[in-house]
Amino acid sequence: MRITRALSLALLTLGLAAGPAAADSSPSASPTDDAKAPTTAGTSFRTATEVEQGVTATANASAGDYLYWSFPADAEQRPTVKATVKLPDTHASQSWQIDVYDGLRRRQACQYGAQTRTAAQGSPSVELACTLRTVRAWTEPWDDAPLPGTYYVRLTAVGLKTADLGLPVSAEIQVESKDIGGAAAVDGSLSEALVPGIGITAKDEADASDSDGSAKSPKSAVLSSIEPDGGWSSNWWSDRWVWTAVGGMLAALAGIGGYALTRGNGRPRNLPPGV
Missing domain, CATH: 1.10.287 (Helix Hairpins)
Structure with a gap:
């Protein structure tokens, strides 16, 4: 008994x-319905368009342009980036590639997915995908493991023929993450997420002072204001x-x-x- x-x-x-x-x-929850989907893309890391996970971002561009987006990824998440490029009716064979970089602008390898694909002549579109390794809360300095923070997506055509340069194309990307949970937990965590920021200059410190000379703490300037729902994990x-x-x-x-x-x-x- x-x-x-x-x-x-x-x-x-x-x-x-x-x-x-x-x-x-289970996969991460979708953002609220009122989340605005971006309709443009940046042309560099500094001008990358921010996009929430689960939101489909679109952009119109020309063949040969570099398109940049950024998204947040927290510890114990495994992000998957999917991209679709709609091509004009008439075009030669084109190869498109999607690259993902972390907050330190280190190119992250795709665990699986079609990172580079070739669209045959006259194909209406090409689809790409990249699933990253699980984001770790902490890692050794010499390791290039994904860490919590802002991630950048770069989409472009490679080896484009001269006749196709400047042709109008439209692209859309979507980022979703699977929460791996404690199976990916490590003993340690970053003090802060790898979110790109702008250094405070002497002029900024002077502007942060009151008229009577008393000092105030200058506001921190960041290039990326987007973060996961509920903030970054304390881990x-x-x-x-x-x-x-x-x-x-x-x-x-x-x-x-x-x-x-x-x-x-x-x-x-x-x-x-x-x-």
Whole structure:
């Protein structure tokens, strides 16, 4: 009876712990319906158009242009960038490529996906995709693992023929992330997310002072104001804490069950009855 009650308690605890873990493994929630979808793209890292995850950004451009967007990615997320380029009715064979850079402008390798594709002559469109590695909360300085912060997407045609330069094209991109959860947790975190900023100059410090000479803290200037819903993760909590606690409880219950099975009724078997 005691063993059955202990096993029931263990199964109940395991079920309660599996709930948050299952929720963490689901794709990130879509932004609110009133989120404005960008209709332009930047031409450099500094002018990259910000786009929320789950929102489809569009842009009209000319073949040969470099198109830039930026999006936020937090720890324990695995972002996937998808792009579609609609081509004119008449064009030669074209190769298009999508590249993703982190907040330090390091090019990140695609874990899988068609990062470069060639559109045959007369093809109406070409589709690209790039799934990054899971974003880590912390890594060694020599490692190029993805870190929390702003990420940049660059879309362009490579090896374009002269006859196709300047032809009108339209592009759209969308970024979605899968929350990996505690399976990607590491022991450590960045003090701040890698969001590009602008250094405070002496003039900015002078402007930040009151007329009476008392100093005020200058406002921090950032190139990217977009961040994940709920802000950047502090990264001290993950569902691996739940599974660690569940494992400890199961180990304790297994010890109690083993003791209950082996301890007997407390009476030596070699004693005669009545003693």
